[in-house]
Amino acid sequence: MRIALSIPSNNGVRDPLALADLAVLAEELGFDSVWTSEHLTHVSYVHARLGDRPYFHPLATLSHIAAKTSRIRLGTSVLILPFHQPFEIAKYVATLDQFSGGRVTLGVGVGNVPEEFEAMNIPWNRRGAITTESIQVMQALWTEEVASFEGKHWSFSGVRTSPKPVQQPSIPIWVGGNSDAAIRRAARLGTGWHPSAIGPKDFGESRKGAVDILEEHGRDVSTFDFGVRLNLGVGEAVTTEGERKAFVDGNDSQALGRELDAYRAAGATYCILAPASDDTDAVAQTLRNVARDVLPDFPSDHDR
Template identity: 40%
Template structure:
């Protein structure tokens, strides 16, 4: 088992964030992950900028975003940003990609919701080629390049690991065919993750991908007062995801309660868990490292 921590992304003091990142590395977390929310009422720091800052604050810990909603991005720009992050971090970047769910304002980005899968797969293919080929000629329905050169290449070869966010069977199978790992969304339940994990395992055998990785983001709230923990994480999740029926995705309460919730996730086949507090981030991270993780490894 490996464990990562969610990087605080709400409006914050940069010096406090530096202390958080340094401490995450000292505590031995395997990774530190961001999310992407471009439009929303929360004061949410962008993932590319935050990962660049995190790279400057740390030496060892891997850094990732789960997920970039890639149809909202120009793949040439995104490929350049990720290659630059991989260089700045000396090869510590993980890249989460996803198509995006209902309710996203696709029109604000000049994107039609009718061709998302084609745009997603075509854009990912283009990014991989820009990372790995000396010169790229690409002719597709959305982007065209002629003898395009992108330097420098990422440190990691052939490119940084690609993690897919997916919530449907076809998307999970696509992840196994095209990616290096599947990461279950924090907004999905453990039961739903179990269903998708089973699909991923079958696809791994079908496509001969034994090294494909499986992960899950889990929102956590530690508090000896379980009712208080529930109320706080419920408010935070409603604010983050814009809906009020999401508390069932979180692990909250005492150490025993959170260990029990996370054990259910590991029992479903997760090999890597992104632990994501949504308040008192440093205090929660210390508690997780001292009392929760030792009981799960």
């Protein structure tokens, strides 16, 4: 199981350059990858946590990190696809893959805050269908020299785009979400399933169902990623009720090691550690502690 870092770009850090410094440190310490999250408006629990403090754009943040690093993989945990036009995201992510030398994993999801959809005038009840078609559109644009697609939201033919991604045949796509619909979307279209707010026991049970669905679709489970997100308490951590379903004190290396062992035993191939803090100095020290006390038991390979 590989250990990754969720950059706290969603925690109200005021200095964006400090986020890049954390990514550089994570690379130096041997973390497998760094990930960013997305909300576009401060509503619901985002406003309750941040007020008016920054929540930085996930792809812009990764673009800067790509220029500051050379080996560590870059991912989104997750990009909310119904918020975006898939042609624009396909171009941006393929460009980022080119600039980073093929280091991108695109984690996607349907979104979970109805008020945000209302503010953006996006139909809440169509978010699943939009996400599915967006994935299909991006894959067509990345893999077909002359792309075509026929769907309810997008239909086109004879479309040429460039650049294509460095990674072939396509950029890895992880589908986020804990629902059966998310698992089926991952099995049909993705290279990984990325649930969150789920403890090791529940993850293990859900993974069994995911394996059954993958096998129904003729997928090779051995090449499919199961990436979970584990929230770390750092200092005076502020977390939501959902986040506390997968939470451990980031300064308790023994407790963290036990939780990671439990996820690994349940079949996780990745665990993304998400520090719940805007104190980047404290996060940096937590990363050093994790690298010293925990990472040796979870070796990583940046050439995967």
